[in-house]
Amino acid sequence: xxxxxxxxxxxxxxxxxxxxxxxxxxxxxxxxxxxxxxxxxxxxxxxxxxxxxxxxxxxxxxxxxxxxxxxxxxxxxxxxxxxxxxx
Amino acid sequence: xxxxxxxxxxxxxxxxxxxxxxxxxxxxxxxxxxxxxxxxxxxxxxxxxxxxxxxxxxxxxxxxxxxxxxxxxxxxxxxxxxxxxxxxxxxxxxxxxxxxxxxxxxxxxxxxxxxxxxxxxxxxxxxxxxxxxxxxxxxxxxxxxxxxxxxxxxxxxxxxxxxxxxxxxxxxxxxxxxxxxxxxxxxxxxxxxxxxxxxxxxxxxxxxxxxxxxxxxxxxxxxxxxxxxxxxxxxxxxxxxxxxxxxxxxxxxxxxxxxxxxxxxxxxxxxxxxxxxxxxxxxxxxxxxxxxxxxxxxxxxxxxxxxxxxxxxxxxxxxxxxxxxxxxxxxxxxxxxxxxxxxxxxxxxxxxxxxxxxxxxxxxxxxxxxxxxxxxxxxxxxxxxxxxxxxxxxxxxxxxxxxxxxxxxxxxxxxxxxxxxxxxxxxxxxxxxxxxxxx
Numbered sequence: 001x002x003x004x005x006x007x008x009x010x011x012x013x014x015x016x017x018x019x020x021x022x023x024x025x026x027x028x029x030x031x032x033x034x035x036x037x038x039x040x041x042x043x044x045x046x047x048x049x050x051x052x053x054x055x056x057x058x059x060x061x062x063x064x065x066x067x068x069x070x071x072x073x074x075x076x077x078x079x080x081x082x083x084x085x086x087x
Numbered sequence: 088x089x090x091x092x093x094x095x096x097x098x099x100x101x102x103x104x105x106x107x108x109x110x111x112x113x114x115x116x117x118x119x120x121x122x123x124x125x126x127x128x129x130x131x132x133x134x135x136x137x138x139x140x141x142x143x144x145x146x147x148x149x150x151x152x153x154x155x156x157x158x159x160x161x162x163x164x165x166x167x168x169x170x171x172x173x174x175x176x177x178x179x180x181x182x183x184x185x186x187x188x189x190x191x192x193x194x195x196x197x198x199x200x201x202x203x204x205x206x207x208x209x210x211x212x213x214x215x216x217x218x219x220x221x222x223x224x225x226x227x228x229x230x231x232x233x234x235x236x237x238x239x240x241x242x243x244x245x246x247x248x249x250x251x252x253x254x255x256x257x258x259x260x261x262x263x264x265x266x267x268x269x270x271x272x273x274x275x276x277x278x279x280x281x282x283x284x285x286x287x288x289x290x291x292x293x294x295x296x297x298x299x300x301x302x303x304x305x306x307x308x309x310x311x312x313x314x315x316x317x318x319x320x321x322x323x324x325x326x327x328x329x330x331x332x333x334x335x336x337x338x339x340x341x342x343x344x345x346x347x348x349x350x351x352x353x354x355x356x357x358x359x360x361x362x363x364x365x366x367x368x369x370x371x372x373x374x375x376x377x378x379x380x381x382x383x384x385x386x387x388x389x390x391x392x393x394x395x396x397x398x399x400x401x402x403x404x405x406x407x408x409x410x411x412x413x414x415x416x417x418x419x420x421x422x423x424x425x426x427x428x429x430x431x432x433x434x435x436x437x438x439x440x441x442x443x444x445x446x447x448x449x450x451x452x453x454x455x456x457x458x459x460x461x462x463x464x465x466x467x468x469x470x471x472x473x474x475x476x477x478x479x480x481x482x483x484x485x486x487x488x489x490x491x492x493x494x495x496x497x498x499x500x501x502x503x504x505x506x507x508x509x510x511x512x513x514x515x516x517x518x519x520x521x522x523x524x525x526x
Contacts, residue, residue: 083476
C-alpha cells in the first residue's frame with residue numbers, strides 16, 4: 001500500500017567522546033544532512049545531536065554507517081522523541 | 088542576522104522615538120490628558136477588535152486548532168503566578184495605570200515643562216534603576232560589563248542634563264523643581280513597566296492550546312495590551328476628577344481642566360494628524376511588531392525579553408537625533424557625537440553582559456511510573472524551561488533551559504524541580520555551543 005502520509009521521526013543522540021576530539025566530531029556530525037541540531041555540552045555527555053528522519057530504517061542506516069563510524073565517539077545513548085512542547 | 092524579528096523590535100523603538108517630535112507642537116493647544124485619553128482609548132479598542140478579527144479568521148479560514156473567545160476573556164480572571172498570584176485583570180490594571188498611563192503622563196509633563204533632550208534622561212535613569220532592582224531582588228552580580236554600562240550611562244546623563252537644561256532655557260522654559268520631579272516619576276513608572284510587562288505566565292490550559300496552535304499567543308497578547316490600555320484610561324478619568332476638585336494649582340490640574348474644557352471638540356482633536364500618527368504609528372503598529380516578534384522568537388542566543396531590554400536604548404537615542412533634525416533642539420554637534428558614541432557603546436556592553444550571564448542547559452529527567460502526563464505540563468510552566476521533549480529511552484524527559492542568570496537556574500533546579508517527588512533523577516548538561524541547521 002502506498003504511504004500517503006507520514007510523520008518524521010525525531011531522535012536525540014547523546015554522545016560521550018574521547019579526549020581532544022570534540023571539534024572534529026562536531027564537524028563530522030554537522031556534515032550529516034539529517035542532523036538538525038548539534039550541542040556541545042558539559043556533564044556526563046559531551047555532545048547532543050538531534051536527528052530527523054523519515055523511517056526507522058533511515059535512522060538505523062545513518063547511525064550504523066555514519067554516526068557509529070565517527071572516530072572519537074566512545075559511547076552513545078539514543079532516545080526517540082515522542083512529543084515536543086515549545087513556548 | 089541570527090533572528091530577523093530583532094528588526095521588529097528596532098523598528099518599534101524607532102517609531103516610539105518619534106513621539107517627542109510629534110507632540111512638541113500638539114501640546115501648544117491640546118491637553119496632555121486628552122492626548123493620552125485618545126491615544127490609549129482608541130488603540131485599546133482597535134487592538135481588541137484586531138484580537139476578535141484574528142480569532143474569527145483563525146477559526147473560519149485556517150485549518151489551525153480553533154481558539155475560543157470565551158476562553159480568552161475568561162483568562163482575565165486567572166491568577167498570574169509570576170505577579171503576586173493576583174488575577175490577570177488586576178495585573179493589567181497595575182501594568183496599564185502605573186506602567187503605561189502614569190509613565191506617559193509624566194513623560195509628557197517633563198517634555199512640556201523642560202526639553203526633549205532633558206526628558207531623555209528619564210529613559211537612561213530607568214536603565215540604572217532596573218540594574219539596581221535586579222541586584223537587590225534577583226541578586227544579580229554587578230560584573231565588569233554592568234559597572235561599565237552604568238558608568239557610561241552616568242556620563243551620558245550628565246551631558247544630557249547640561250544640554251537639556253540649556254535647550255530648555257533657549258525655549259523660554261527653566262528646568263525647575265517640578266520638571267525634575269516629573270522626570271523622576273516618569274523614570275520610576277517606566278522602570279516599573281519594563282520590570283512588570285513580561286511578568287506574565289500562561290496557565291496549564293493555555294500551554295495546551297499554544298502547543299496545538301501557536302497563533303493563540305497573538306490574540307492573547309492583543310487582549311493583554313488592549314485591556315491594560317483601556318483599564319489604565321478608565322482609572323485615569325476618576326483620578327483626574329479628584330485632582331481637578333482638589334484646590335491646589337499644579338501643571339496637572341491645568342492639563343485636567345483643559346482636558347474637560349476640550350471634551351466638546353474631541354472629534355476635532357481626533358482629526359489632527361499628530362493624534363492619528365500617535366495612534367497608528369506610535370502605538371498600534373509598534374505593539375503589533377513586538378507581538379509578532381514575541382510569538383515567533385526563535386533565537387539560539389538571547390531570549391526575547393533580553394533583546395527587548397537591550398534595544399530599549401534605541402528609543403532615547405532616536406528621540407535625541409530626530410529632535411535635533413526635525414525640531415532643531417539645541418545640541419552642540421561635538422556633544423551629540425559623544426552621546427551617540429556613549430549610547431552605542433552602552434548598547435554593545437549591555438549585549439555582552441546579557442550574553443555572558445546567559446545560562447543554557449539540558450536537563451534529562453527520569454520520572455516515577457505513572458507521573459508522565461501529570462508532570463510534563465507542570466514543568467513546562469516554569470520560568471526558564473523553553474522546550475520539553477518526551478523521550479523513549481534511558482530518560483523520560485529532556486528540558487531545554489535558558490535563564491538570564493545562574494541564580495535563576497539555581498532557583499529552577501533547587502526550588503522548582505528538586506521538590507517534585509515524581510522526578511527520580513536529574514542529569515544536568517550545560518550547553519557550551521549550540522549549532523542549528525535548517526531542516
